[in-house]
Amino acid sequence: MELFEVFIRSRNGLHHKHVGSLHAPDHEVALENARDVYTRRNEGISIWVVRSKDILASNPSEQEALFEPARDKIYRHPTFYNLPDDVKNI
Amino acid sequence: MTKEERFQNRIDQDLKIEPKDWMPEAYRRTLVRQISQHAHSEVVGMLPEGNWLTRAPSLRRKVALLAKVQDEAGHGLYLYSATETLGTPRDETIDDLLAGRAKYSSIFNYPTTSWADIGAIGWLVDGAAILNQVSLTRTSYGPYARAMVRICKEESFHQRQGYEIMLTLCRGSAAQKAMAQDALNRWWWPALMMFGPHDTESTHTEQSMKWKIKRERNDDLRQRFVDMTVPQADYLGITIPDPHLRWNPDRHHYDFGEIDWEEFWKVVKGFGPCNRERLEARRKAHVEGAWIRDAAEAYARRQSEMKKAIA
Numbered sequence A: 001m002e003l004f005e006v007f008i009r010s011r012n013g014l015h016h017k018h019v020g021s022l023h024a025p026d027h028e029v030a031l032e033n034a035r036d037v038y039t040r041r042n043e044g045i046s047i048w049v050v051r052s053k054d055i056l057a058s059n060p061s062e063q064e065a066l067f068e069p070a071r072d073k074i075y076r077h078p079t080f081y082n083l084p085d086d087v088k089n090i
Numbered sequence B: 001m002t003k004e005e006r007f008q009n010r011i012d013q014d015l016k017i018e019p020k021d022w023m024p025e026a027y028r029r030t031l032v033r034q035i036s037q038h039a040h041s042e043v044v045g046m047l048p049e050g051n052w053l054t055r056a057p058s059l060r061r062k063v064a065l066l067a068k069v070q071d072e073a074g075h076g077l078y079l080y081s082a083t084e085t086l087g088t089p090r091d092e093t094i095d096d097l098l099a100g101r102a103k104y105s106s107i108f109n110y111p112t113t114s115w116a117d118i119g120a121i122g123w124l125v126d127g128a129a130i131l132n133q134v135s136l137t138r139t140s141y142g143p144y145a146r147a148m149v150r151i152c153k154e155e156s157f158h159q160r161q162g163y164e165i166m167l168t169l170c171r172g173s174a175a176q177k178a179m180a181q182d183a184l185n186r187w188w189w190p191a192l193m194m195f196g197p198h199d200t201e202s203t204h205t206e207q208s209m210k211w212k213i214k215r216e217r218n219d220d221l222r223q224r225f226v227d228m229t230v231p232q233a234d235y236l237g238i239t240i241p242d243p244h245l246r247w248n249p250d251r252h253h254y255d256f257g258e259i260d261w262e263e264f265w266k267v268v269k270g271f272g273p274c275n276r277e278r279l280e281a282r283r284k285a286h287v288e289g290a291w292i293r294d295a296a297e298a299y300a301r302r303q304s305e306m307k308k309a310i311a
Helices: A027-038 A060-071 B003-012 B025-044 B046-050 B059-084 B090-098 B115-136 B142-170 B174-193 B205-210 B218-236 B261-271 B275-288 B290-310
Strands: A002-009 A016-024 A046-051 B246-248 B253-255
Touching: A002 A027, A016 A027, A016 A046, A016 B059, A016 B142, A027 A046, A027 B059, A027 B290, B025 B046, B025 B059, B025 B090, B025 B205, B025 B275, B046 B059, B046 B115, B046 B275, B059 B090, B059 B115, B059 B142, B090 B275, B115 B142, B115 B174, B115 B218, B142 B174, B142 B218, B174 B218, B174 B261, B218 B253, B261 B275, B275 B290
Parallel strands: none
Antiparallel strands: A002 A016, A002 A046, B246 B253
């Protein structure tokens, strides 16, 4: 059996969100099992299943190299720009 | 700072540890032991209740019990998945259970001899489990904490359906009320044992508290359970089988008697009333279900070969 990750869209208009994993021989059975395990109480309206081995995850030890560069770029946020209070709707 | 210090630092700041993060081997081992025991408990926990599925007194009771047992299977799966994120293959974890190397909650080694036991289990056993599990939603290992959140959401119906059964029996005939009292008599002490040995006797408590795997002490959770449950028993009009039980206005808690620790250790070590029966039932189910797993694998293989042939 292979390991699958399960993603569920809980309501129309929302993203699919990771909810857990399960074992199955193939995608079809993984989808059926996901229905039984993760949506017994109307938790979703759409399911994705993905083979776990097909996911590439970033390495926690590279966190700094990956995410540090964004930290000092405060000019990417609206609050960086000074405007007088009198200016409305902006 | 050493790796260990950095790790402890994260724990102290209440940051979650995730599967790919570095962790001390002993932390990993402790988690694998605890989460897999928890998973086994969910799975073995289906057996005492399964005993009453075909004998439930009404369709309403039957669908509720079926849904509860199905939930327990799901809970076992969430927890096996969490164990798997620590690098222990699922087959290995399940083999440990089937070979009798792994432990599960001793409560499931007691028999369910009457319908009232289903009420008592939901009320007391699930009630005790919920207290423990709510506390574990704040455990330091991310996948375990997330599994606990899901499980807690689903479990509250388990306890309510149990109490409803007790309430119906207690409002029924004298014989029905006697059944409820008898179930309470037999399940009260084993339920208190679910919180484990006194913290002074528990080999794992201190380190597990430091790593925030465990968030509350056994004796604190047990006290909370007693305080919560006594008024519920009073409401039912049945008596908790403990002559030492009384409200202590100075402590603002109930005082209660000492657990029979000899019985506790006997059941933990495998000599409870149903230890053998439970494991045998698990082994039988595993062996008899093998053909389904094999067929599903064979079908998947054929399908993928056929897809390749077409392409």
